[in-house]
Amino acid sequence: MPKIYTCELQVRWGDSDRNGHVNNVLYAEYAQEARIRFFKERIVGAGAPPAPMVVRTMAFDYQRPVTDETGPITVEVSILRVGTSSFGVREVxxxxxxxxxxxxEGVMVGFDPETEKSVPLSERTRELLQEYAPTSVAH
Structure with missing residues (x-):
């Protein structure tokens, strides 16, 4: 059974719009914060070398609003697939x-800032990411 990383994030006073809902653009920020925590704690924190990555794609399925009253939010991070230089990620x-x-849901890619090209993820990074991915779809 794949692992799921979970963290709690506060809904900040300025995150809401005039309707009292968290502004939709902030969900990208919440997802990014959860991804950063996941990497610091579970990937780099478990021995993988820190490495630059970029977002290749990101899609949002908005199902219900978050309001000031329904925060804080919990974010569950899981990995959809692990490739050589990229991986699919889901944040609920x-x-x-x-x-x-x-x-x-999105795709993250290992990245070399000097060449501005994708690079393979380290073996340790792929190994640790795999713990959060279904084994049936791993590459």
């Missing part, structure tokens, strides 16, 4: 009532 954002609000 839930409100304080455990309702799914947004599902974010």
């Amino acid at each position: 954002l839930r409100d304080r009532n455990d309702e799914v609000c947004v599902v974010v």
Whole structure:
């Protein structure tokens, strides 16, 4: 059974729009914060070398709004697939009532800032990511 990384994020006072809902652009920020925590704690924190990565794609499925009253949110991070230089990631954002609000799916790519080209992920990074991915779809 693949692991799921979970963290809690606060809904900040300025995150809401005039309707009292968290502004939709902030879900990308929440997903990024959860991904950064996941990498620091579970990937680099477990011995993988830190390495630059970029977002290749990101899609959002908005299912219900988060409001000031329904925060904080819990973000579940899981890995969809692990390739040589990229991996698929899913972040499920839930409100304080455990309702799914947004599902974010994307592809992250190892990146060389000097050449501005993709590079392979380290073996240790791929190994650790695989712990959060279904084994049936791993590459």
